[in-house]
Amino acid sequence: MTEAPSQGIREVRVPDEVVGSRTDAFLSDALQISRTRLQRLLREGEVELHLPDGTSRAPRKSEPVEPGWRFRVHLPPPEETHLVAEDLPLDVVYQDPDLAVVNKAPGVVVHPAPGHPSGTLVNALLFHLRDLSGVGGRLRPGIVHRLDRDTSGLLVVAKTDRAHLGLAEALRRREVKRIYRAAVWGHLDESPVTVDAPLARDPGNRKRMAVAAGGRRAVTRARVREDWPAAQLLDVSLQTGRTHQIRVHMAHLGHPVVGDPLYGRGGHRGISGRHRRWAEELDRRTPRQFLHAAELAFEHPVGGERMHFRAPLPADLTAVVRWVRETTG
Helix, strand or coil: CCCCCCCEEEEEECCHHHCCCEHHHHHHHHHCCCHHHHHHHHHCCCEEEECCCCCEECCCCCCECCCCCEEEEEECCCCCCCCCCCCCCCEEEEECCCEEEEEECCCCCCCCECCECCCCHHHHHHHHCCCCCCCCCCCCCCECCCCCCCCEEEEEEECCHHHHHHHHHHHHCCCCEEEEEEEEECCCCCCCEEEECCEEEECCEEEEEEECCCCECCEEEEEEEEECCCEEEEEEEECCCCCCHHHHHHHHCCCCECCCCCCCCCHHHHCCHHHHHHHHHHHHHCCCCCEEEEEEEEECCCCCCEEEEECCCCHHHHHHHHHHHHHHC
């Protein structure tokens, strides 16, 4: 299947087999572009609906398509991103014409934001991968999902609109496997454990997320990998992908991530007795939040083959684990 043109005028007729589908879902699939981009085209008046009676109007994104409908879509050239391609270090684990998998270093912001106009993963991607402009959004070209600045590990990046659409849909359907290594304070009462608790912005601090009754559903599963004197090393898998999800859910359980300055600051102070000094030393030796995206698996959005990637702990967290094993051996 060839890649759909990324710009120009496209005419799309509604086939019988998709009658009843949402307009935005039908058009994003037919045009092989992300639903986010398609909805932006609808808002900007770039989509015209021609009805069987000869009239035309602007369609609504959620209305079901009907027999005889014909859409005329103007796909403008990709917007100028105003981003600079920067020759920054980038660990590309895998790439093909449709996507790339990268191993993000800790301390790297994924995409530009206030306070981080450059030096981001996106700036590095634009230099090393070249073909990302216009894919997936003006300021987030190619980005399908993200990691916090101080979380290291695996990310998949789309290089075409078709791949972006497929990967985003796979994430929505929870078909992308993401496993993190996390060190948390204390010991879980049971393993494995599932946390199903909705998340929303903390009304008292907009930089934080919080478990809130009116929030978006978030599901996290955790399993103990190693027992330590006053902490545990976990395998944590995401069923949803909310902002700060693992960090908030672990803190909600009473076991914040070691080194987390936002949700786990001073977590070692809850450790008493003979392991108190050990916990203080673990806190001192952990340079950042102990959270690493270690495994990533998904179906290739174009070829369909199952892909599975692993990334070992980076040097800073490996040093922490080495110290733990040496002191508890």
